[in-house]
């Protein structure tokens with residue numbers, strides 16, 4: 001098959017690019033290596049929509065962060081993605097005032113609204129900062145969003161607007177055939193006039209496929225604690241320490257879905273290293289009390305780790321000067337989630353400058369259909385739904401109160417959920433206190449029933465992660 005544009009990589013950047021281009025009169029294909037979109041850094045980060053005060057003025061990071069933040073809230077509303085503009089605080093002890101003033105100067109240069117608060121003002125925004133906090137830099141435009149739900153919703157909207165999303169299609173080579181780029185994947189070959197490289201950790205390697213710069217890439221892990229949603233009421237805003245050369249530091253933040261996170265660390269590592277370490281957890285245990293007065297590590301329901309892809313000090317977003325009609329987004333580390341809508345906007349401009357025609361699709365979907373959620377239904381509405389579809393009356397995930405109807409909808413969504421984790425990221429089944437202890441097997445049965453896949457082929461997530469390895473009742477134990 002031949003397409004106008006091929007997007008390589010279905011992280012937040014690739015999904016945002018596919019979504020934008022699918023609203024034009026173009027044929028678009030997104031090729032993703034893993035079983036689902038949002039499977040690498042986009043799956044495991046802090047979910048902060050940064051205000052943009054700490055990026056070096058004049059950098060691509062500063063430009064795309066500030067513009068991305070401005071675009072984000074309307075985008076989340078269109079896509080029906082959980083988010084909260086709760087503001088952020090960089091808190092500091094008495095001797096940290098100079099550091100905050102330095103940050104404020106950067107904020108002013110970047111055009112970001114901030115205010116330095118004394119302790120009294122800080123406590124009004126966040127009553128639970130620790131006793132040593134004397135000042136804070138308050139950024140009202142910051143907030144939190146569900147990063148994977150944002151990427152999934154962008155990919156879903158792209159599909160509704162005619163794009164194709166192919167998962168488990170790692171691009172292993174790109175060749176030039178009849179003036180088109182040909183991507184080679186385990187799912188076959190795909191041709192396109194334009195290629196957009198959004199391959200995150202492998203973006204430098206994908207550049208190499210077309211003779212472009214293979215940037216030296218570093219990876220930095222970030223570990224986290226996730227706390228039970230009963231802690232959500234104690235954290236009103238995102239609390240950062242003063243940033244250091246290693247990054248923004250270990251934060252305490254509410255999540256868009258009502259939990260609280262502590263993290264991340266910033267430790268050099270290798271691509272794909274997502275195993276949390278004891279040292280990392282100890283570092284978080286030591287750091288959190290310096291900014292936050294009510295650490296509740298006993299309320300931890302999960303730990304996780306994400307990996308940043310870092311190339312030099314800035315994002316690299318440009319069209320190739322060696323390979324025709326090839327555009328790249330490399331080294332998209334933090335604040336890449338916040339920046340993604342603005343990066344996609346710029347990539348569209350780059351493609352137009354390569355000769356891509358820009359004609360808006362007349363009937364493009366912009367506002368996504370609202371998803372029904374058990375928790376937000378009135379009793380009367382729920383009763384009507386149960387009469388129409390009894391699956392609304394069956395609660396599968398008790399912790400997060402997710403019904404069978406919501407899970408079935410996720411399995412049949414525009415980018416279908418075919419693993420237990422893919423269902424979890426869409427409807428939160430398994431995200432609660434028991435972490436899927438009760439519902440994972442029910443989710444497997446529903447996936448099996450809805451897709452026809454045998455139960456022992458249902459996977460948890462990426463790679464060979466089959467959960468049911470043996471049918472014990474029929475097994476021969478000789």
Ligand SMILES: Cc1cc2nc3c(=O)[nH]c(=O)nc-3n(C[C@H](O)[C@H](O)[C@H](O)COP(=O)(O)OP(=O)(O)OC[C@H]3O[C@@H](n4cnc5c(N)ncnc54)[C@H](O)[C@@H]3O)c2cc1C
Pocket residue numbers: 008009010011012013014031032033034037038039040041042043044045046047048049050169170171172198199200201202203206221222223264305306307308309332333334335336337338339
């Ligand atoms: C610990 C941590 C905390 C962070 N916190 C924040 C935050 O709070 N706010 C913020 O704005 N940003 C944050 N970030 C940064 C943000 O998460 C990333 O910048 C963003 O997710 C990068 O998106 P991406 O699409 O470029 O890459 P990824 O999300 O890495 O996606 C790349 C995709 O390409 C696929 N792929 C790779 N190779 C191939 C191939 N050959 N063929 C096909 N597909 C391929 C991968 O499977 C993956 O799905 C954080 C990052 C980390 C790790």
